[in-house]
Amino acid sequence: MSEKKTMRLTLKVWRQNGPQDQGRFETYELDNVNPDWSFLEMLDILNMKLVREGKEPIAFESDCREGICGTCGFVINGRAHGHLHKTTVCQLHMRHFKDGETIVIEPFRATAFPVLKDLIIDRSAMDFILKRGGYISVNVGSAPDANTIPVPKHNSDRAFDFATCIGCGACIAACPNASAALFVSAKITHLALLPQGHPEREKRVDEMLTAMEEQGFGGCSNTYACEVECPKGISITGIARANLEYWRAKLKGN
Amino acid sequence: MMEKLWKDGRTLDLETDSRIPDGPVEEKWTRYKGTVPLVSPANKRRFTIIVVGSGLAGASASATLAQLGYNVLLFTYHDSPRRAHSIAAQGGINAAKNYQNDGDSIWRLFYDTMKGGDFRAREANVYRLAEISPQIIDYSVAIGVPFAREYGGLLANRSFGGVLVQRTFYARGQTGQQLLLGAISQVLRWWNEGRIKIFPRHEVLDIVLIDGHAKGIIARDLITGELKRFAAHAVVLATGGYGNAYFLSTNAVNSNATAIWRAYKRGAYFGNPCFVQVHPTALPETHEYQSKRTLMSESLRNDGRVWVPRKKGDTRHPNEIPHEERWYFLEEWYPAYGNLVPRDVASRAIKRVCDMGYGLPPTGRAVYLDLLDAIKEQGKERIDAKYGNLFEMYEKITGESPWEVPMKIYPAVHYTMGGLWVSYELQTSIPGLFAIGEANFSDHGANRLGASALMQGLADGYYILPYTIGSYLAHRLGEKLPDTESEEFRKTEQEVKERIERLISVNGKTPPDEFHMKLGHILWDKVGLSRSKESLLQALEEIRELKKEFWKDVKVVGDANTINQELEKAGRVADFIELGELITIDALHREESCGAHFREEYKTEEGEPLRRDDEFAYVAAWQYNGEDNPPILNKEPLKFEAIKPTVRSYK
Structure with a gap:
């Protein structure tokens, strides 16, 4: 945050006016970009400029702008959420780009993620998977005291490491097969590591993996791209764990 | 001039308007639950309830209402209910469990919350909140929320501002996320069972009243732009606060007040709109196009020390300024609570030192929040476990590492204690229209304590509304779903x-x-x-x-x-x-x-602050009075039976 040198950037942005439109790249020049702006603030400013010129602004989604809601996300220069490790687009700042650079921006692409407009995609397929068992069936009113069942700290911490998934879809966008394996396994592993999740573990893994296929996601072929692009650093060991859960369920005759 | 700004209204009746049950404060909720009319399981299936908003309050209410048998229509403008801004709550959730054996109790949580709110909240509501708090933790653990634990496998706690006990449960710096995903998992469960219908990417633009009762909504499908009508037997608003009126706040960029404002214009009273919380520890503003202020959790003040250089305009690197040349103004001014004074107190103190000219360059509107002493004392591993993700976030945004340099912070708008006025039953002044979570005004008085928003949202949704809505619906058995062609x-x-x-x-x-x-x-x-x-x-x-x-x-x-x-x-x-x-x-x-x-x-x-209880110990319940007329000021007197308002001191 020393001296502020502003930058001049060329932005090649994917524009698509609805799911039926073919879409194309459009080029915008933006001057006086402050390195302290976030990437989305840079787009806000470009949009205000476009509106003033009477042009349609670039449609993109975001909400919390602190990397936790999972709303934002697109591909920057070929990388989901950009090149910075463990960072969502909203947390990526312009200081990580160079003066004069051309930046290519396009939506997350996957069969299960139709483009709705420009950079906005439909990710509802992810919720359709989670609804098939990504929960523990306990009613309000019937829970025992929270300290009744001790959970080893290590397990609880590990469970958190998978529960931290923000559901942004970057893992799917990064995968050459558009597989949702990391996303689905994160939920399976989170609940499998906690004693509270055990009563339904066989049914859960079976149903969720079936739902994943039904929703049009591909299979996992261990490219590790998902782990690299995950803004929360979720480990691919979750996929191994989910496979283990799957075979465990099979062996138990589920 | 002043007379024309508002019109004096009526004094609300505590029994018929506010519906506060009789009896001592400790017994009110039990008495209420024991006498509230019930709706049979068969009849619940004949009722449809609209819930607007899928944050902690809306999600927990939807799931619980569905569990009871009601048909729930859940609306959110997000692409998925999981994105609501409760997700961003960092530090924790309070509950009077007294797991730490440090003198906590329901009474103490009640008292702390009343005092924290500077005695501008309704006693009966606050006691109920404290009473329900332990159950929230029990339930959240049961549905898989991975709270922080000690090595023995039991739950860990930490402190928040304005209290002297450790009653805050947390999941690293992502407690809101974990609690929300927990509540959402139950929404998904009941969606799978067919009891909840979810309408993502739908923005509610008005409330439909029939014979003065809320009977539906008009929503805009954000994909097609189509306006749609939805009917129900009751409508619940769980749309959060209105802090984004200030443009820069810690809220999500889309958080808005449209649903509650439409409700106000349809006749729902608006309670204490001027009670807006400014959080002391947000990242300072760095440029004019900034789109939001990012919060740094209050939990950091457990171990962090707030200071400015004693010498005005000191340009030395903070690490080169010796301890005796640093002014730890919170510790000096408030020795009993130190860095953990409540938010309003801390925010004002920070503003005061900056106004005095001690603020950090270049803007003069920043102070240090320093964890370097704590890192030295406790070791990197322990600090990382508590605040690792917050440090990471800070570094991403500012490019500086809190492991090496003290963070810079400045207050930002964060939470609105004001909101739609509701009765003890969480019903607005429009029959059949309920408001829960941050959208209502009810529990935090003039200032909310840290880690209490998550508690209130979930208390409203899991435990209170599912009971109180029955008292409205029990009188409407056999009522048909309103016709949307009406x-x-x-x-x-x-x-x-x-x-x-x-x-x-x-x-x-x-x-x-x-x-x-x-x-x-x-x-x-x-x-x-x-x-x-x-x-x-x-x-x-x-x-x-x-x-x-x-x-x-x-x-x-x-x-x-x-x-x-x-x-x-x-x-x-x-x-x-x-x-x-x-x-x-x-x-x-x-x-x-x-x-x-x-x-x-x-x-x-x-x-x-100088409170004036003789004149202002009431809730201002504003009533819309037409486009060109001044609003009407109704007053709900605050009656203190269990506790005595005192001068609020944290010294």
């Missing part, structure tokens, strides 16, 4: 349509965002951390001017029949401008200082 639905939809057309037809030059920024500047400068009659009157004039300008010059590109984010913004900003006016009027009328509402004219010799 005159009332058509008329309301027509009004929504006309408003959208009006926004588009202005066809001026200025994007809605720019109006929003201007409104934010007015509110932050003149209706912010400290307010005076003079600043408020000026704000009022400027807001009214801005409103005129907006309707003359706003530019909405595109049409209403597709995804149109500019149209969405324009509608929200138009509502924020009107709400900004009410916030200002409320702040003007409340001639005292209490909690987050600090009036320059009313302070002690030490600069602390």
Whole structure:
């Protein structure tokens, strides 16, 4: 945050006016970009400029702008959420780009993620998977005291490491097969590591993996791209764990 | 001049309006539950309830209502209910478990919350909240929320501002995320069972009233632009707070007040709009196009020390300034609570030292929040476990590492204690319309304590509303679902349509965002951390001017029949401008200082807020009175039976 040198950037942005439109790249020049702006603030400013010129602004989604809601996300220069490790687009700042650079921006692409407009995609397929068992069936009113069942700290911490998934879809966008394996396994592993999740573990893994296929996601072929692009650093060991859960369920005759 | 700003209304009756049950405060909720009329399981299946908003309150209410057997229609403007801004709550959730054996109790949580709110909350509600708090933890653990644990496998706790016990449960710095995903998992469960229907990407633009009762909504499908009518036997608003009226806040960029503002304009009273919490520890503003202020959790003040150099304009690197040349002003001014004073107190203190000229360069509007001592004492591993993700976030945004340099922070608008006025049953003054979570005004008085928002949202949704809504529905057995072809639905939809057309037809030059920024500047400068009659009157004039300008010059590109984010913004900003006016009027009328509402004219010799209980121990319940008339000021007296309001001191 020393001296502020502003930058001049060329932005090649994917524009698509609805799911039926073919879409194309459009080029915008933006001057006086402050390195302290976030990437989305840079787009806000470009949009205000476009509106003033009477042009349609670039449609993109975001909400919390602190990397936790999972709303934002697109591909920057070929990388989901950009090149910075463990960072969502909203947390990526312009200081990580160079003066004069051309930046290519396009939506997350996957069969299960139709483009709705420009950079906005439909990710509802992810919720359709989670609804098939990504929960523990306990009613309000019937829970025992929270300290009744001790959970080893290590397990609880590990469970958190998978529960931290923000559901942004970057893992799917990064995968050459558009597989949702990391996303689905994160939920399976989170609940499998906690004693509270055990009563339904066989049914859960079976149903969720079936739902994943039904929703049009591909299979996992261990490219590790998902782990690299995950803004929360979720480990691919979750996929191994989910496979283990799957075979465990099979062996138990589920 | 002052007389014309509002019209005096009536005094609300505590029994018939506020519906506060009889008996000592400890017994009210039990008595209520024991006598509230019930709806049989078979009859519950015949009722449909609309829930708007899928944050902690809306998600937990939807899941619990579905569990009881009601049909639930859940609306959110997000693409998925999991994205609601509760997700961003960092530090924790309070509960009177006393797992630490450090003297906590329901009574103490109740008292701390009353005192934290500067004795401007309703006793009966706050006691109930404290009473329910332990169950929230039990339930959250049972559905798989991975709270922090000790090596023995039991739950860990930490402290938050304004308390002397450790009653806060947490999941690293992502407690809101974990609690919300827990509640959402239950929404998904009941969705899978067919009991909940989810309407993502639908923005609620009005409430439909039939014979004075809330019977439905008009929502805009954000993909197709289509306006749709939905009918129900009751409507629940769980749409969060209105902090984004200030443009820069810690809220999500789309958080808005449209649903509650529409409800207000349909007759729901608005409670204490001027009670807006400014959080002391957010990242400072660095440039004029900043879109939000990022919060740094209050939990950091457990181990972090707030300071400025004793020498004004000291340009040395912070690590080169020896301890004796640092001014730990919170520790000095408030020795009992030190760095963990409540938010309003800390925010004002930070502003005060910066106004005195001690703020950090280059802007003079920042102070240090320093964890380097704690890292030295406790070791990197322990600090990383507690705050690792917060440090990471700080570094991403600022490019500086809190492991090496103290963080810089400055207060930012964070939470609104005000909101729709509700009875003890969480019902607004419109029968059949309920408001829960941050959208209502009820439990935090004039200032909310840290880690209490998650508690309130979940208490409302899991444990309170599912009971109290029954008291409304039990009298409506056999009532058919209203016809969406009725005159009332058509008329309301027509009004929504006309408003959208009006926004588009202005066809001026200025994007809605720019109006929003201007409104934010007015509110932050003149209706912010400290307010005076003079600043408020000026704000009022400027807001009214801005409103005129907006309707003359706003530019909405595109049409209403597709995804149109500019149209969405324009509608929200138009509502924020009107709400900004009410916030200002409320702040003007409340001639005292209490909690987050600090009036320059009313302070002690030490600069602390001066409450005036004889005149202002009431909830201001504002009533809409037509476009060109001043709002009506109704008052709900605050009756203190269990505790005595004292001068709030954290010294």
